[in-house]
Amino acid sequence: MTAPFGTRLAAAMDGLGPLCVGIDPHATLLDAWGLADDAAGVREFGLRVVDALGGRVAAFKPQAAFFERHGSAGVAALEDVIAAARAAGTLTIVDAKRGDIGSTMAGYADAFLADGSPLAGDAVTLSPYLGFGSLTPAADLAARTGRGIFVLCLTSNKEGHEVQHAVGRDGVSVAASVAAQAAVLNAGPVSDGEPMGSVGLVVGATVGDAAQETGTDLAAVHGPFLAPGVGAQGAGERELAAVFGAARRNVLASSSRGVLAAGPDPDGLRDAARRAAREVTAALRG
Template sequence: MHAHGPVCVGIDPHPGLLERWGLDDDVDGLRRFALGVLEAVGGRVAAVKPQSAFFERHGARGVAVLEEVLAAARSAGTLTVLDVKRGDIGSTMAGYADAYLRDGAPLAADAVTLSPYLGFESLRPALDLARRTGRGVFVLALTSNPEGAGVQHARTAGGSVAGQMVAGAAEENARTLAEAGPDGAGTDGVAALGPVGLVVGATTGSAVHELGLDLAAVRGPLLAPGVGAQGAGAAELAEVFGDARSQVLAATSRGVLRAGPEPHALRDALDAAVDAARAALTL
């Protein structure tokens, strides 16, 4: 984020984008699209975020392309956030953690998205493995879909459901950063962030304020979908994130991908997205 700007580019090869790029909705089109995005932005962006569903819909060969994309990103020195939104309990959650966070796993990414709605502690296998391997997780906290509020805004004896996710992430990061000691304090005046981030939609409006959430206290990255094509700009980011804006990694997909397939056009769109995000997220 410090080196390349606070933007994460989604790799979302849905049928409409494949058609826009002049590609067939098959494994070959999937591969050309995904690797084309990576060729254009690899080494120039804070992270890429492949959406696993669009690879899985092509079966085993599509998952093989996802493995190839993750490996190519590693070779390019670009961080990956694999958008899988997994969540389960016990040995099943441990299996998901092993699939995405273990060193040497074919689908290993630098971070994954997780769904905590079987309880924050149900994520424990992934939280612990991410800490051991130096990887990260992004836990769903406040999503922008209208139905999300019914669960995430619900009040409990200890606050809101979203508040439990904020508190859980803050506790995990406090422990990790304390164990890291002075060496984990950050560099170049940029505060260190812990490995547990949150997904907070950039279009969730006043929800953070109304629920009394302290996002800055999380001391972890905040993945913010909804920037750009979905309508969130400077005003929306200020309203949602407030003093935590320096922790935000703005996720953009269509705003960059629809500029393709020419690499120079994708790079120009990325540069514009980074400039806009930097301006919007400056405190």
């Protein structure tokens, strides 16, 4: 049986540094790389990133939206990029932010987490705002297939606080509730000796004291944190200490344009990724 995602991710972060490189084929980046803004262009972009950095970083994070905007051919391009990352031996977090209820959520789970699905990487991002329990089909399937999920918790967009900081009748914030329910799902695997569970959270590295303000216990989650905004993107050791505290070691820093802007030259991408990995390792584990 495949080792659980949390175990595989911990090993990759220890061996290669806690860096995840986003694969975000923005129109401006495609133009800078001399590629057309179409399905063939996004496919070529993604495959070049994987070819340059496969086996050199802990994870890739292709943003599904930039592929989906080109219709079925764009989705097929995403499938090719996921397959290439798998062949390169690099973990892939598909950034799809899906969230729904019942059979619809089960359908999303099958698409992004089922064995044999061409859209299934090693983990997927999910939105909990129809209720954390609505994600149960995805959480259950991920556990059965050894994959992971990253649930939105405290994001750095200015609108995020409208929902994430809101407090329910029980006096608990939405963010704190999301983190607490993730902790419950991770409790069994961690108690069985795994380095961290496979249910992670998306927490922006630039949210400051939001965890304290919302009463969100990140250390208790015992899972990975996908964190945009680390290192060259703005958040250093002081900011990370404020956001994550004792949970810093489980942070997987996400960098997209900070690395991708160095392309399309493969050596440029590798140099940028090495610098980013050094910066985030120093910030997170120094």
